[in-house]
Amino acid sequence: xxxxxxxxxxxxxxxxxxxxxxxxxxxxxxxxxxxxxxxxxxxxxxxxxxxxxxxxxxxxxxxxxxxxxxxxxxxxxxxxxxxxxxxxxxxxxxxxxxxxxxxxxxxxxxxxxxxxxxxxxxxxxxxxxxxxxxxxxxxxxxxxxxxxxxxxxxxxxxxxxxxxxxxxxxxxxxxxxxxxxxxxxxxxxxxxxxxxxxxxxxxxxxxxxxxxxxxxxxxxxxxxxxxxxxxxxxxxxxxxxxxxxxxxxxxxxxxxxxxxxxxxxxxxxxxxxxxxxxxxxxxxxxxxxxxxxxxxxxxxx
Numbered sequence: 001x002x003x004x005x006x007x008x009x010x011x012x013x014x015x016x017x018x019x020x021x022x023x024x025x026x027x028x029x030x031x032x033x034x035x036x037x038x039x040x041x042x043x044x045x046x047x048x049x050x051x052x053x054x055x056x057x058x059x060x061x062x063x064x065x066x067x068x069x070x071x072x073x074x075x076x077x078x079x080x081x082x083x084x085x086x087x088x089x090x091x092x093x094x095x096x097x098x099x100x101x102x103x104x105x106x107x108x109x110x111x112x113x114x115x116x117x118x119x120x121x122x123x124x125x126x127x128x129x130x131x132x133x134x135x136x137x138x139x140x141x142x143x144x145x146x147x148x149x150x151x152x153x154x155x156x157x158x159x160x161x162x163x164x165x166x167x168x169x170x171x172x173x174x175x176x177x178x179x180x181x182x183x184x185x186x187x188x189x190x191x192x193x194x195x196x197x198x199x200x201x202x203x204x205x206x207x208x209x210x211x212x213x214x215x216x217x218x219x220x221x222x223x224x225x226x227x228x229x230x231x232x233x234x235x236x237x238x239x240x241x242x243x244x245x246x247x248x249x250x251x252x253x254x255x256x257x258x259x260x261x262x263x264x265x266x267x268x269x270x271x272x273x274x275x276x277x278x279x280x281x282x283x284x285x286x287x288x289x290x291x292x293x294x295x296x297x298x299x300x301x
Contacts, residue, residue, distance in 0.1 A: 099251035104292035173248035
């Protein structure tokens with residue numbers, strides 16, 4: 001097994017096809033296929049299943065690629081530090097769509113500067129938050145647990161060698177724009193919301209209720225609209241008098257002052273925290289980021 005073989009396998013997985021990967025690597029497709037077949041024969045299982053439509057990664061291949069990415073990244077760090085000698089420390093966060101998590105990231109970057117560090121933040125789907133921490137793409141993943149999803153997600157964390165660290169507990173709030181007909185109410189019930197569209201973040205192929213970013217995921221909504229980014233949801237709130245359910249932690253600096261959170265009558269508790277590799281010590285920047293996240297405990301409504 002060679003580092004080149006690992007890099008080839010990673011490129012195939014990222015490109016989704018042998019043909020595209022060969023173009024990216026500037027080698028012929030038959031040569032790439034032969035190299036992968038030699039690697040698969042050596043390790044004793046198929047990493048990819050080939051078809052006319054491209055490739056499918058096998059379950060064993062998914063696990064193998066996770067380790068391969070770790071080896072390639074570590075070699076890259078060694079090469080940069082001891083050969084290129086221009087290495088920058090890397091810090092990456094993956095998070096569900098929380099403005100406070102992004103704002104905490106911004107404050108962390110301001111503290112340490114960018115001369116010595118390379119940063120990345122991924123505001124993404126729940127399954128990707130988990131996968132990114134599992135595969136070392138992110139050091140920290142920010143998400144929530146509640147009575148409904150805790151058993152399933154905790155089992156998944158254990159299988160992936162991850163642990164969840166709770167930061168604070170929140171009630172459920174209705175998030176809507178200030179001009180919404182219900183915006184001036186002190187508390188809003190689910191029945192009052194039935195006449196308005198509910199907004200939820202798209203979870204892709206992992207669309208089980210357990211991966212939902214919003215509370216009340218099993219509620220039978222009369223009108224439900226899914227989107228994959230925060231800006232789109234905010235536009236629909238204003239244009240359609242739509243709403244979503246949230247933690248109540250409002251970050252006006254990023255979302256603007258036209259939106260607000262009103263307590264939901266049928267509230268449920270959500271435990272917001274972060275994922276990390278089990279037993280792993282957080283980096284210096286990771287500790288700073290968690291410190292910024294903890295500041296929002298005082299902002300819980």
